[in-house]
Amino acid sequence: MAERPLQVVFLDRETISPQTVLRPLSFKHELKVYGRTSRDQVAQRIAGADVVITNKVPLRHEVIEQAAQLKMVAVAATGTDNVDLEACAARGIVVSNIRGYAINTVPEHVFALIFALRRSIVAYRESVKAGRWYDAQQFCYFDYPIKDLAGSTLGIVGKGTLGQAVATIGRALGMRVLFAGRKGATKQDSPYVPFEQMLAESDVITLHCPLNDQTRDLISTQEFTQMKRKPILINTARGGLVNDAALVQAMRAGQLGGAGFDVTTPEPPDNQHPVVQLLDMPNFILTPHVGWASDEAVQALADQLIQNIEAYYEGTPRNVVVPAKAL
Numbered sequence: 183m184a185e186r187p188l189q190v191v192f193l194d195r196e197t198i199s200p201q202t203v204l205r206p207l208s209f210k211h212e213l214k215v216y217g218r219t220s221r222d223q224v225a226q227r228i229a230g231a232d233v234v235i236t237n238k239v240p241l242r243h244e245v246i247e248q249a250a251q252l253k254m255v256a257v258a259a260t261g262t263d264n265v266d267l268e269a270c271a272a273r274g275i276v277v278s279n280i281r282g283y284a285i286n287t288v289p290e291h292v293f294a295l296i297f298a299l300r301r302s303i304v305a306y307r308e309s310v311k312a313g314r315w316y317d318a319q320q321f322c323y324f325d326y327p328i329k330d331l332a333g334s335t336l337g338i339v340g341k342g343t344l345g346q347a348v349a350t351i352g353r354a355l356g357m358r359v360l361f362a363g364r365k366g367a368t369k370q371d372s373p374y375v376p377f378e379q380m381l382a383e384s385d386v387i388t389l390h391c392p393l394n395d396q397t398r399d400l401i402s403t404q405e406f407t408q409m410k411r412k413p414i415l416i417n418t419a420r421g422g423l424v425n426d427a428a429l430v431q432a433m434r435a436g437q438l439g440g441a442g443f444d445v446t447t448p449e450p451p452d453n454q455h456p457v458v459q460l461l462d463m464p465n466f467i468l469t470p471h472v473g474w475a476s477d478e479a480v481q482a483l484a485d486q487l488i489q490n491i492e493a494y495y496e497g498t499p500r501n502v503v504v505p506a507k508a509l
Contacts, residue, residue: 189211231249442466
């Protein structure tokens with residue numbers, strides 16, 4: 183490594199909560215921190231950087247080509263779809279991401295949404311606020327469905343760390359768990375079941391797969407018609423996994439028992455976004471991409487981010503998405 187201080191630029195510090203402690207790097211460096219960075223500011227801000235930290239700011243090939251000193255991109259998240267990985271590979275730029283930090287927070291958020299929807303928690307709360315309980319003139323009323331999780335079937339798309347953690351909780355609650363095989367595959371090996379079988383047999387479906395060319399619009403009109411049990415659909419992964427227009431149609435047509443989303447495309451959605459238009463429905467919940475954001479998880483993310491950069495500096499890069507051609 184060169185003896186001069188490494189130039190480190192953090193493009194979007196505000197995407198990590200202000201109470202999270204970002205430990206200083208252990209080697210000689212100069213750190214520039216920006217709360218937010220717009221697309222037209224990226225090239226100028228990373229022009230002299232050796233290491234760029236980004237959570238959601240896009241790093242496309244045009245700006246990567248202009249950053250002559252860039253040696254590492256440290257993604258402050260697990261997903262790397264905002265980084266042009268091919269451009270980094272061509273330049274020998276190391277790309278590292280964050281792994282395993284959300285093992286508790288995301289599954290807990292998933293089940294918070296599942297419980298709320300299966301037991302119509304939001305709908306009952308809003309009806310109480312509107313005076314329905316008093317108007318009922320008895321100790322309870324039955325305006326919205328309430329269903330147990332025990333004995334129901336949980337369909338999971340994605341058998342990574344998060345998918346398996348969700349499965350563990352589901353089994354503990356007495357749910358039957360199905361891991362969906364690859365969509366369109368003619369043969370599935372255990373423990374996977376055909377994608378279409380998962381759609382047909384699940385009472386709850388939850389998505390835990392990356393967004394790429396193969397998974398974009400993974401759930402759309404045809405898939406909703408295959409959901410025979412009118413399941414609850416949970417998406418805490420990426421908005422593009424579900425076709426927005428098809429989701430709206432399925433919800434309005436009663437093809438789903440409910441939906442809980444923590445993600446949209448783009449983020450944040452404006453008031454005209456199709457998903458926002460569903461907020462009038464008592465069986466739809468939209469949270470602002472906070473499934474990952476427990477205090478414990480965000481601190482673990484920040485700690486791992488620093489560890490990734492230090493590992494690169496020491497010549498032993500970790501959590502590498504794109505390896506350097508030469509360190």
